[in-house]
Amino acid sequence: MNSARACTAAGCSHILLFIPRRKVSGHGMLKTFHIRTYGCQMNERDSEALGCLLEEHGYTLAPGEETADILIFNTCSVRDQAERKVFGKVGLTKRLRRQRPEVIIGVIGCMAQEHGAALLERFAHLDFVVGTDQLHTVPGIVAEIARERSRRVATETGADDTEALSGHRPGAVSAFVSVMRGCNQFCSYCVVPQVRGRERSRLPEDVVREVRQLAGQGTKEIFLLGQNITAYGIAEARRDGTYSPDASPFADLLRAVNDVPGVERIRFTSPHPKFMNQAFLDAVCELPKVCKAFHIPLQSGADRILELMHRGTTAKEYLARIRHLRERLPEVGFSTDIIVGFPTETDVEFAATRQAMNEAGFDMAYIFKYSPRPGTKAAEKLPDDVPQSVKEERNQILLADLVARAESANTRYQGRTVRVLVEGESKRNSTRWTGRSDTNKVCIFPRTDGMQPGDLVDVVITRTTANSLFGCVAEEA
Numbered sequence: 001m002n003s004a005r006a007c008t009a010a011g012c013s014h015i016l017l018f019i020p021r022r023k024v025s026g027h028g029m030l031k032t033f034h035i036r037t038y039g040c041q042m043n044e045r046d047s048e049a050l051g052c053l054l055e056e057h058g059y060t061l062a063p064g065e066e067t068a069d070i071l072i073f074n075t076c077s078v079r080d081q082a083e084r085k086v087f088g089k090v091g092l093t094k095r096l097r098r099q100r101p102e103v104i105i106g107v108i109g110c111m112a113q114e115h116g117a118a119l120l121e122r123f124a125h126l127d128f129v130v131g132t133d134q135l136h137t138v139p140g141i142v143a144e145i146a147r148e149r150s151r152r153v154a155t156e157t158g159a160d161d162t163e164a165l166s167g168h169r170p171g172a173v174s175a176f177v178s179v180m181r182g183c184n185q186f187c188s189y190c191v192v193p194q195v196r197g198r199e200r201s202r203l204p205e206d207v208v209r210e211v212r213q214l215a216g217q218g219t220k221e222i223f224l225l226g227q228n229i230t231a232y233g234i235a236e237a238r239r240d241g242t243y244s245p246d247a248s249p250f251a252d253l254l255r256a257v258n259d260v261p262g263v264e265r266i267r268f269t270s271p272h273p274k275f276m277n278q279a280f281l282d283a284v285c286e287l288p289k290v291c292k293a294f295h296i297p298l299q300s301g302a303d304r305i306l307e308l309m310h311r312g313t314t315a316k317e318y319l320a321r322i323r324h325l326r327e328r329l330p331e332v333g334f335s336t337d338i339i340v341g342f343p344t345e346t347d348v349e350f351a352a353t354r355q356a357m358n359e360a361g362f363d364m365a366y367i368f369k370y371s372p373r374p375g376t377k378a379a380e381k382l383p384d385d386v387p388q389s390v391k392e393e394r395n396q397i398l399l400a401d402l403v404a405r406a407e408s409a410n411t412r413y414q415g416r417t418v419r420v421l422v423e424g425e426s427k428r429n430s431t432r433w434t435g436r437s438d439t440n441k442v443c444i445f446p447r448t449d450g451m452q453p454g455d456l457v458d459v460v461i462t463r464t465t466a467n468s469l470f471g472c473v474a475e476e477a
């Protein structure tokens with residue numbers, strides 16, 4: 001019989017649903033964990049922080065999922081395809097469970113939040129389901145499962161403990177720092193407000209403290225994360241009565257992070273054009289450590305579609321922001337997110353997207369074929385009426401445009417010297433290093449003695465492709 005009671009994990013007051021499972025021996029010996037991550041950088045960051053929290057509780061990272069005592073899937077609900085992948089993968093772990101009955105298997109993150117206890121019904125071998133606001137309770141939940149051999153669901157919202165999830169793996173050249181959670185925009189196609197809740201921003205001093213710690217450990221690049229990062233601090237300012245449309249708490253945060261000694265570069269994602277006011281534009285243009293490469297979701301270049309998407313901006317307004325940044329910055333790169341085949345999108349509207357992408361000069365974009373997500377306005381109110389073949393065709397057209405634009409944009413780097421933050425060995429060739437330019441171009445160059453990940457080096461570019469720049473370190477040129 002199922003039962004419910006308060007969680008005993010430190011600092012948690014939520015109710016846990018207990019579903020008894022068959023008895024197995026060996027849970028008391030659990031030592032290692034593995035987290036498999038799907039989806040966006042927010043999920044990557046959550047997995048890293050949860051890994052640190054589990055280590056604080058005495059668990060160690062397993063080299064792979066086959067040997068882990070605790071196997072966790074951190075999941076994404078944003079696309080239908082991503083969900084199907086996770087369903088398939090979790091289904092396959094049934095065999096692992098048969099071979100090693102003591103293993104604890106859990107699903108966390110957006111799919112856990114969206115589907116809750118239904119996941120336990122679907123997968124009889126699954127032990128726990130923990131939603132986006134309850135990640136800090138995972139160590140307690142795992143310990144309870146090991147003790148009581150029952151199943152758990154924790155999906156209560158509004159109880160997240162961001163500060164408990166601020167650990168980092170030491171020694172990284174680049175680190176994600178989460179500055180806010182949730183989103184208040186309710187774009188009509190997006191499940192984020194449902195699965196990640198309303199916007200909650202961390203205090204600037206907590207973010208800066210985390211950045212200082214990272215810089216003190218040698219991290220050179222800080223990647224600030226928030227689903228709607230340009231709205232950082234706005235919900236709180238509205239509540240306090242201090243909101244001003246001319247201010248930008250995110251710009252203030254950028255200035256504070258820019259002042260942290262040891263930080264060389266700052267990147268962030270994802271801004272919303274609606275919140276890119278003058279204060280924000282001034283900050284990103286003026287601050288030397290803010291990289292001049294901006295990922296700004298456009299989604300569509302047709303105003304009727306943008307309205308159906310509830311984006312809150314027009315294509316003209318979007319392009320005006322891009323023009324403004326191009327005029328003020330001698331060197332800048334832009335990337336974006338696009339949805340093709342949104343309900344009712346016509347050929348003419350698709351052509352407007354193609355045109356807007358060309359005008360903005362994107363040389364990188366994530367292009368998605370629309371798929372309705374349950375619980376969203378678009379899924380409820382709009383017909384998914386663009387045939388799959390048309391979505392695919394539009395996708396291919398934009399991808400071909402992107403490759404052509406990237407090839408041409410990268411050719412312009414030939415013979416030039418670019419400042420590169422060394423990240424480490426190239427995956428394809430261990431005699432080469434890889435790193436990125438300020439404008440987020442991947443640069444590959446021969447390894448030289450004495451050079452370390454985290455170094456900033458000047459690379460002379462001798463060859464380019466659509467994806468990368470190749471060259472050698474300036475002294476050797």
Ligand code: SF4
Pocket residue numbers: 183184185186187190191192193227228272
């Ligand atoms: S701004 Fe729109 S697309 Fe981005 S997370 Fe919020 S609702 Fe989703």
